[in-house]
Amino acid sequence: MTTEKAGTPQRSAPIAPTHGSIASPKSRATFAEEKGLIEGNLHNGIESGKFFPETTGGLTDPYAKDDVKNIAPPADGKIASGERPGAAYLDKTDVDWDKHDVASGASLDFVWSFSARHKYRRFNYFITKADWKAGEPLTRAQFEPQPFATFLNELQPYWGFTDEQMWPAQPTTHTLELPERQGYHVLLGVWEIAETDKAFYQVVDLDFVTS
Numbered sequence: 001m002t003t004e005k006a007g008t009p010q011r012s013a014p015i016a017p018t019h020g021s022i023a024s025p026k027s028r029a030t031f032a033e034e035k036g037l038i039e040g041n042l043h044n045g046i047e048s049g050k051f052f053p054e055t056t057g058g059l060t061d062p063y064a065k066d067d068v069k070n071i072a073p074p075a076d077g078k079i080a081s082g083e084r085p086g087a088a089y090l091d092k093t094d095v096d097w098d099k100h101d102v103a104s105g106a107s108l109d110f111v112w113s114f115s116a117r118h119k120y121r122r123f124n125y126f127i128t129k130a131d132w133k134a135g136e137p138l139t140r141a142q143f144e145p146q147p148f149a150t151f152l153n154e155l156q157p158y159w160g161f162t163d164e165q166m167w168p169a170q171p172t173t174h175t176l177e178l179p180e181r182q183g184y185h186v187l188l189g190v191w192e193i194a195e196t197d198k199a200f201y202q203v204v205d206l207d208f209v210t211s
Contacts, residue, residue, distance in 0.1 A: 019115060020044055022189050109174070110174045
């Protein structure tokens with residue numbers, strides 16, 4: 001598993017609010033919004049409880065015990081939408097999603113763009129299991145139980161540091177080494193916030209092809 005630690009990232013000028021999304025490769029939410037299939041600008045607001053794959057709220061961050069406790073993460077079958085009614089289309093199982101061709105073991109940059117930044121704790125990346133069922137709802141059982149990559153912000157307590165010190169860079173780029181897979185799989189990126197009980201969820205549809 002890839003783990004990086006963040007000290008004080010480089011910053012750009014503050015921007016106006018609704019949060020953040022994976023801009024490259026385009027997430028399912030971004031594709032859907034471009035086609036008018038979810039509410040406008042909601043691709044940046046797929047927000048639900050943090051600490052996926054946990055299922056309950058009121059939990060303390062095991063690394064940063066002074067961070068705000070979570071509310072319950074999204075329920076099985078509603079992971080892609082974060083349980084946002086305006087994004088329910090993202091949870092459908094009968095759609096041929098736009099996919100990105102990738103290769104097992106390849107390095108790929110995932111770029112987050114933000115319309116409002118927050119004091120964050122980490123970014124986690126999950127991948128569906130090798131034997132997942134593509135025609136069934138996205139559930140915890142469909143994903144590997146542990147993230148294959150984590151990017152951790154070590155600064156704590158969050159209130160002891162300025163926004164500029166705790167915010168992610170704009171944009172934020174993570175270079176991921178993709179796991180060994182074949183065919184269609186789903187990557188889940190989760191941006192967890194230290195100063196709130198929530199996280200932002202982004203699903204990216206990948207097609208692992210052989211050269």
